[in-house]
Amino acid sequence: MTSSPLSSFGMDTITLAGPLETKLAVMKAAGFSQVMLKSDDLCGHPQGVDAAQAAVRASGLRTTGFQVLRDFEGLPAPLHAYKIEIAKAMLRLCAGLGGDVLLVCSSTSPHASEDREHLARDLRKLAMLALPLGIRIAYEALSWGRTINEFPDAWDIVCRADCPNLGLGIDAYHLFASATPLARLDELVAEKIFLVQLSDFMWQHTASFEERKATARSFRVFPGEGVHSHELSELVLRLDALGYRGDYSFEVFNDDYVNLPPPMVAERARASALWLAEDVLRLPAPLPVGPAVAE
Amino acid sequence: MSTSPGRAGSREPIPPFSTDAANPLGIQGVEFIEFAASRPQALGRVLAMMGFELVAMHRSREVALYRQGDMNLVVNATATTGMPHDDEPRIAAIALRVGDAQAASDHVIERGAWGTSPHPGAMELNIPAVHGVGGSRIYFVDRWRDVSIYDVDFLPLPTAQRHPPAIAGAHWFGIVQYVGVDRSADWTAFYRELFAFRELAGGERFGVLPRGTLLRSPASPAGAGFMIQLVEPRQLVSSEREMFQRIGIGVPDVPAAVRQFQERGVEFLQAGGVQPSACGAVTRTYLGSVMFELVRSIGDDRP
Numbered sequence: 001m002t003s004s005p006l007s008s009f010g011m012d013t014i015t016l017a018g019p020l021e022t023k024l025a026v027m028k029a030a031g032f033s034q035v036m037l038k039s040d041d042l043c044g045h046p047q048g049v050d051a052a053q054a055a056v057r058a059s060g061l062r063t064t065g066f067q068v069l070r071d072f073e074g075l076p077a078p079l080h081a082y083k084i085e086i087a088k089a090m091l092r093l094c095a096g097l098g099g100d101v102l103l104v105c106s107s108t109s110p111h112a113s114e115d116r117e118h119l120a121r122d123l124r125k126l127a128m129l130a131l132p133l134g135i136r137i138a139y140e141a142l143s144w145g146r147t148i149n150e151f152p153d154a155w156d157i158v159c160r161a162d163c164p165n166l167g168l169g170i171d172a173y174h175l176f177a178s179a180t181p182l183a184r185l186d187e188l189v190a191e192k193i194f195l196v197q198l199s200d201f202m203w204q205h206t207a208s209f210e211e212r213k214a215t216a217r218s219f220r221v222f223p224g225e226g227v228h229s230h231e232l233s234e235l236v237l238r239l240d241a242l243g244y245r246g247d248y249s250f251e252v253f254n255d256d257y258v259n260l261p262p263p264m265v266a267e268r269a270r271a272s273a274l275w276l277a278e279d280v281l282r283l284p285a286p287l288p289v290g291p292a293v294a295e
Numbered sequence: 296m297s298t299s300p301g302r303a304g305s306r307e308p309i310p311p312f313s314t315d316a317a318n319p320l321g322i323q324g325v326e327f328i329e330f331a332a333s334r335p336q337a338l339g340r341v342l343a344m345m346g347f348e349l350v351a352m353h354r355s356r357e358v359a360l361y362r363q364g365d366m367n368l369v370v371n372a373t374a375t376t377g378m379p380h381d382d383e384p385r386i387a388a389i390a391l392r393v394g395d396a397q398a399a400s401d402h403v404i405e406r407g408a409w410g411t412s413p414h415p416g417a418m419e420l421n422i423p424a425v426h427g428v429g430g431s432r433i434y435f436v437d438r439w440r441d442v443s444i445y446d447v448d449f450l451p452l453p454t455a456q457r458h459p460p461a462i463a464g465a466h467w468f469g470i471v472q473y474v475g476v477d478r479s480a481d482w483t484a485f486y487r488e489l490f491a492f493r494e495l496a497g498g499e500r501f502g503v504l505p506r507g508t509l510l511r512s513p514a515s516p517a518g519a520g521f522m523i524q525l526v527e528p529r530q531l532v533s534s535e536r537e538m539f540q541r542i543g544i545g546v547p548d549v550p551a552a553v554r555q556f557q558e559r560g561v562e563f564l565q566a567g568g569v570q571p572s573a574c575g576a577v578t579r580t581y582l583g584s585v586m587f588e589l590v591r592s593i594g595d596d597r598p
Contacts, residue, residue, distance in 0.1 A: 088409070124488070128407025131485050132426060134475060134537075163488075164480040 005277035008248055010034035010064045011269050012197075013041050015252045016262040020045055020052055023262060024059035030266035032273075034062040036197075036249040042093055053096050064247045065101035065138065065195050066094040072104055073122040073157075074112035074147070080122070087126055095133040101194050102130060103138050103169050106145030106154060114147045120160035127166040138169030138194035143177040143216070144209035150180045155188060167194035171251060172235055173201065173220055176228045177212040182235055190243035197251035198236070198276075200226025218255045222272035233280045240281055248276070318513035319491055320402060321394030325467045325521050326436040326444070327360075327367035328542060331387035334582070335359060335372040338384045341581045342368060344560045345544075346462035351449035360449055364461025366544075367445075383584035386539035389427070389470060390434035391490075391512075392519075396423050399435040403489040408433075425489075428472055428482070429538035462559075463552035468545035468590045468598060469522030471507070474537050479508045479525045486510050486523060502543060502575035502590040511598055518597040541577075541585075545592025549573055552589055 010032050016023045020041050027035055037056065045052035056063065069090050072083050094102045104126065113119065127137050141154035148154050151170060158168055170193060175182070199220040204227060206212040223232050236248070250269055257265045277283045315321065332338040335357060339349060347361035347368050357372035371387060393399040400423030404410045408425035411432055422444065424432045438444050451457060474482050486492035487510075495509040507526040514520025522543065528535050546552035553563055553571045562579045564570065569577045576589045592598070 125405075125407040128485065128488055129409065131407075131481050132409070132428060134478070164484050 004031060004033070005283050006031045006270065006273045007033055008245075008283070009269075009273035009276065010036055010061075010247060010249045011266065012036040012038070012067075012249055012251050014038055015250065015254065015257050015269070016265055017258045017260070018262050021055050021059075024055060024061055026262040026266045027269075028059060028061060029263065030270045032061070032266075032269070034064045034247060034249075035059070036064040036067065036251070037097060037099070038067050039090060039093060042097075049093065049096070056097055063097050063099040064249045065103055066090070066097060066099040067103040069102060069104045069126075071107045071109040071112065072126060073107050073119045074115070075107075075109065075122070076111060076113075079109075079111055084125075084129075088129060091130055091133055091135055094135055100134060101136050101138050103140060103195060105140050105142045106148035108142065108144060108146050110146065112146060116147075116157060116160060119148065120157050123157060123166055124161040124163050127161065127163040131165050136165045136167060136194050138167055140169030140171050140195075140197075141174060141178075143174035143206075143212045149174075150178050151175065152180070152184050152187065155192075158192060167192040169193075169195045169197065170239070171197040171199075172223070172228075172232055173197070173199045173216055173251065174212075175235065176201070176231060177206045177215065179205075182231060182238055185235070185238045185242065188242060190239070190245070193239070193242075193244050193246060196236075196239060196244065196246065196248050198223045198232065198248050199250060199252045200224070200228050200232055202226055217253050220252045220254055222250055222252055222268050224272050224275040225268070236276060236280055315513075315515070317491065318515055320391070320399040320435075320513075322490070322512055322514050322520065323392040323394070323516075324365075324514060324519035326390040326392045326434070326439050327369050328386060328467075328470070329369040329371055329388035329390070329432075330384045330585075331371050332384035332582075333372065333382050334384075335370045337582055338370055338585065341585055342370070345556065345578075345587055346459075346465060346559065348455055348459040349452060350455045350457060350459070351445055351451045354448055354450055360445055363459050364465060366461070366465065366467055384582055385584060386431065386470070386542065388424070388432040388434055389539070390422070390436045392439050393435045393437055396435035396437040399423070399437075400425065406489055408489050427539070428474070429536055431539055463555045464547045465552070466545045466592065466597070467521050468501070468543040468588075468592050469524060470542055471504075471524045471526055471540045471588065472538070473535055473540045474525050474527055476527055478537070479527055482525050483508055483510060492523065500574075501592070502588055503569045503572060503577060504575075504588075514598070520598045522598045541588055543588045543590045545597060546589050547591070547593035549576055549589050549591050552576075556589075 011027050013023050042049045042052040069087055075083055123139060130137050139154050139158055141148050141151045143149050155168055158166055200223055201215050201219050206215050342361050346363045349359055350362045351360040359370045361368040403425055411424045422434045424434045427433045436444055483494055491513050492510040495511055507524045510523045512520040553576050564577045564579055574591050578587045580586045
């Protein structure tokens with residue numbers, strides 16, 4: 001079986017303008033076979049959640065994952081109970097898509113505990129809720145997370161929780177924003193990385209949490225378009241050397257891209273994926289397809 | 296919001312209500328196993344062959360209680376799902392005997408189980424339950440000694456024995472659960488975290504199946520527990536759903552039990568690696584989905 005050089009890469013719906021069906025069609029036309037979905041895609045669909053899920057199934061695109069549960073872990077009792085209900089609703093949406101990864105970002109809440117055992121206990125509970133539905137939880141260190149804001153800390157929580165369907169989400173943006181040494185990726189276990197999101201941005205440093213947040217939400221670009229191309233190459237090569245064979249999704253929030261024709265943006269994503277596949281990872285090219293025998 | 300950040304970490308885990316760390320729910324065995332069946336009479340004929348006698352009917356719903364020895368089987372004709380294969384019986388629930396049903400339910404929900412809706416389920420009783428594999432339920436029952444849950448809502452059949460004896464010393468042994476590819480570790484964690492099951496060491500096997508992950512429930516007294524065997528599909532791509540697939544019945548002497556069940560009309564698989572042996576035997580599949588496994592279970596081998 002041959003696979004496209006693009007088969008490991010997918011786009012996030014958040015990068016494109018337009019209705020869900022248009023986004024899916026444009027991604028497919030650009031050669032992608034998977035899509036990272038956001039809860040808005042389902043809940044904001046004019047015909048409702050069922051219609052959105054049907055559109056995803058009809059697109060033929062595989063669901064990379066579903067995002068995003070925020071500010072979940074470490075909350076005191078009344079907030080925790082509330083957040084459990086939110087989490088269960090998110091899990092049901094994710095399961096309805098046949099999605100197997102739910103992305104969870106580290107908490108920014110001033111109400112959340114800093115006690116790592118508490119954070120781990122809550123994530124373990126979330127993993128238990130996800131387990132019968134066949135969903136894995138990818139825990140990601142947001143670079144402006146209150147207690148957990150670098151991936152080695154998120155990894156520490158994942159290890160403390162020690163649950164087979166709880167792993168790590170790696171987002172290149174947050175690594176660059178927090179200037180976490182890439183060598184620390186070597187501390188991870190490849191099988192416990194459930195999702196890798198890639199993006200870059202146009203300046204070197206984001207010193208404050210506020211600057212990180214503003215940049216993350218408006219000024220991300222595709223890999224190869226920003227100023228951290230060298231680091232981005234190193235990141236995917238380190239993950240590859242570690243044994244990571246999972247998906248790479250382009251998590252590109254960009255105010256300009258949602259004001260451009262979606263096919264133009266998807267072409268940029270395609271160019272980025274080809275750069276990563278062929279120039280950085282040097283993935284084997286697919287075998288040539290023989291000429292059609294019969295008309 | 297009055298909680299200050301400094302106090303935010305004060306939410307402590309609910310302490311276990313049992314002092315027995317090895318059995319925090321106080322599991323004392325299986326109270327009943329429930330089948331959902333759209334054709335309950337057809338299933339009833341299979342159960343009768345297997346030695347289960349119809350002993351009571353629900354007062355208002357099409358729910359029947361079958362029994363042999365200490366094993367209660369509930370056949371529920373009203374719990375169909377509208378899902379594919381709905382015409383085939385499926386194992387819809389397992390009910391655990393525990394010390395305090397509500398406390399047990401609270402304990403597992405606090406650790407990440409999905410509670411079921413509060414309205415009474417199939418049994419028309421408000422039995423606490425959580426969701427299990429593939430749409431099944433796990434009930435917690437604490438009324439099973441002097442007053443049973445059946446005394447309230449079931450009418451005994453006047454002609455039936457209330458406590459028909461077990462064929463060949465049959466007792467609950469366990470349940471086989473089909474899981475998805477690479478899902479054994481997940482489900483092992485599920486049963487360990489929520490119910491304090493323990494995975495058996497690699498060499499310890501029961502029954503005829505050489506593969507699968509064996510989990511043993513805690514139980515008090517010893518010998519009242521049961522096993523769950525997690526079995527992944529042989530193919531990497533499988534359309535088989537995750538579900539409780541079959542019931543394991545323990546018997547002290549498998550060949551003798553096989554002969555007794557054969558005399559009652561039960562057919563056993565004779566092919567491949569599952570022909571009847573001293574360790575176990577598997578019946579053929581009835582009604583498209585129903586099979587039983589006999590497992591050698593005596594003395595210290597009782598789960």
